[in-house]
Amino acid sequence: MQILNQEPRQPRHKFTTSFARTGAELEEAQRLRYKVFIEEMGATWHCASEKIDDDNFDLYCEHLLVRDNNDNKVISTCRIMPPEQAQARGSYFTETEFDLSRLFQIRDRIAEVSHLCCHRDYRDRATIDQLWNGLNNYMFSHKHTYLIGCVNLSMHDGGHYAASVYYKIHQQYAASAEYRVFPRCTLPLKTLNNSLDVSIPFLLKNYLRQGAYICGAPAWNSHFNTADLFIIVPLLHLNSR
Numbered sequence: 001m002q003i004l005n006q007e008p009r010q011p012r013h014k015f016t017t018s019f020a021r022t023g024a025e026l027e028e029a030q031r032l033r034y035k036v037f038i039e040e041m042g043a044t045w046h047c048a049s050e051k052i053d054d055d056n057f058d059l060y061c062e063h064l065l066v067r068d069n070n071d072n073k074v075i076s077t078c079r080i081m082p083p084e085q086a087q088a089r090g091s092y093f094t095e096t097e098f099d100l101s102r103l104f105q106i107r108d109r110i111a112e113v114s115h116l117c118c119h120r121d122y123r124d125r126a127t128i129d130q131l132w133n134g135l136n137n138y139m140f141s142h143k144h145t146y147l148i149g150c151v152n153l154s155m156h157d158g159g160h161y162a163a164s165v166y167y168k169i170h171q172q173y174a175a176s177a178e179y180r181v182f183p184r185c186t187l188p189l190k191t192l193n194n195s196l197d198v199s200i201p202f203l204l205k206n207y208l209r210q211g212a213y214i215c216g217a218p219a220w221n222s223h224f225n226t227a228d229l230f231i232i233v234p235l236l237h238l239n240s241r
Helices: 023-040 083-089 101-109 125-142 160-169 202-209
Strands: 015-019 062-068 074-081 110-118 146-154 219-221 226-234
Touching: 015 125, 023 062, 023 074, 023 110, 062 125, 074 083, 074 125, 083 101, 083 110, 101 110, 101 146, 110 125, 125 202, 146 160, 146 202, 160 202, 160 226, 202 226
Parallel strands: 110 146
Antiparallel strands: 015 062, 062 074, 074 110, 146 226, 219 226
16 A cells, blocks of 8 residues: 555545446556556566556456546556455465464455555545545445555655654554464564654554554565555444545
């Protein structure tokens, strides 16, 4: 999930939300992901000569699109993997970074959100609200019980910011033991300054407002050079507007 640090601005656009139903629509999402993840953030997991970001999870996911009605361009996207597709694929995307063994008993009720991003000109509350409403509608209409995913925390300072964000919120929002997950590549929290006066990223604040829990220590994502924080949102806590 793409980090959004900017504070929300006043809405300036009208949006339409839909799901990709054609190869061309999927490619629109993949091109926006390339622009944000690879060109802007410098992710290094592959070099796509066609300037699209794709992987072998895409065909197992629903791709939520937010368009600006003024020019019909896709300005935000995320992908959703329902439990039956995770079973068909053999894993959720987040299992590339975390051991989800303790979630075994609820796997058939989990939908996963990943690769959430917004065009840099649209990182505000209006865009996130539009995307979140689409997620809410999907979760309720398909009767999934839990939403899982990761929030990327910047490691521009070597990890001190990420460690400080984690220590600022993890006790208040900690998930119970049965929902604990374990990073495959743990951020070395004990070697980092965890007492900086930090602001919580806007996207993470939005998840916490919707009832998200923090399921354990962050993983270090070497492809992004980010600290990825695993969250779970029970459907009961989703705040549909």
